[in-house]
Amino acid sequence: MSGTERDDDAVFKxxxxxxxxxxxxxxxxxxxxxxxxxxxxxxxxxxFGVMKHLEVLESANLVTTRKVGRQKLHFLNPVxxxxxxxxxxGKYAQPFTRALVDLQADLEHRTA
Amino acid sequence: MSGTERDDDAVFKxxxxxxxxxxxxxxxxxxxxxxxxxxxxxxxxxxFGVMKHLEVLESANLVTTRKVGRQKLHFLNPVxxxxxxxxxxGKYAQPFTRALVDLQADLEHRTA
DNA sequence: ACCATAGGTAACCATTTGGTCACATGTCAA
DNA sequence: TTGACATGTGACCAAATGGTTACCTATGGT
Numbered sequence: 001m002s003g004t005e006r007d008d009d010a011v012f013k014x015x016x017x018x019x020x021x022x023x024x025x026x027x028x029x030x031x032x033x034x035x036x037x038x039x040x041x042x043x044x045x046x047x048f049g050v051m052k053h054l055e056v057l058e059s060a061n062l063v064t065t066r067k068v069g070r071q072k073l074h075f076l077n078p079v080x081x082x083x084x085x086x087x088x089x090g091k092y093a094q095p096f097t098r099a100l101v102d103l104q105a106d107l108e109h110r111t112a
Numbered sequence: 113m114s115g116t117e118r119d120d121d122a123v124f125k126x127x128x129x130x131x132x133x134x135x136x137x138x139x140x141x142x143x144x145x146x147x148x149x150x151x152x153x154x155x156x157x158x159x160f161g162v163m164k165h166l167e168v169l170e171s172a173n174l175v176t177t178r179k180v181g182r183q184k185l186h187f188l189n190p191v192x193x194x195x196x197x198x199x200x201x202g203k204y205a206q207p208f209t210r211a212l213v214d215l216q217a218d219l220e221h222r223t224a
Numbered sequence: 225a226c227c228a229t230a231g232g233t234a235a236c237c238a239t240t241t242g243g244t245c246a247c248a249t250g251t252c253a254a
Numbered sequence: 255t256t257g258a259c260a261t262g263t264g265a266c267c268a269a270a271t272g273g274t275t276a277c278c279t280a281t282g283g284t
Binding site for chain 3: 261262265268271273274275276
Binding site: 017019045046048049052053069070071 | 271272273274275280281282
């Protein structure tokens, strides 16, 4: 796997868990939150579970952190998502593709 | 989890595996391929491994199938990807967001 | 100095996942 | 109808994942 492919893979894998997506959403709502604060978004899960998810997000470069006093603040970094969207998802989601898909679906429906 | 959230989750999880992304790319290149044909895209993996991945893609509704004679043809369905992109990824990848992100990154760099 | 608070480490566990193998089914063609 | 070919099923296995608990470190307030 090339470098960007490996990076993309980490991003895809990081996005594959609903808790992690919730955490990203939380940071989208309010950036720079502490672990404690983020735990509120994952009720019924211990702080350690949340921390593990945050580690995954951090190593996929989707969140960056900064220690302030005794708390660790988490910042959203959407750039990897944008890159993945640009060079992979866009290929499937572009209007051109969409038109083709609609046409194909129509044809399949007729011949079915 | 609501219905669409569960669907989105299946799509995210399906996209989390590199082999499955390769299979989608293969169908993007040439639609309507058989299992055999798709196996060529995953060298070093048995037909059964490929079949399992195809099942995952199918149950996430990313590929649809049609039996023709003794072979099963696979068709790409990008719609779920488009939906996920529209209602989740777009939020992070829109130009507006991108501008905010760049600004934030700049500020953080200055204060660091 | 002290204690409460915020976070970190490591061991551990259950489940899911990615993958294989052995075998079964269905279909075409001679 | 027999054999080759394409796909399906189920058992099975190793590794990764998601999560917990017990304990440790560091910081801030009083």
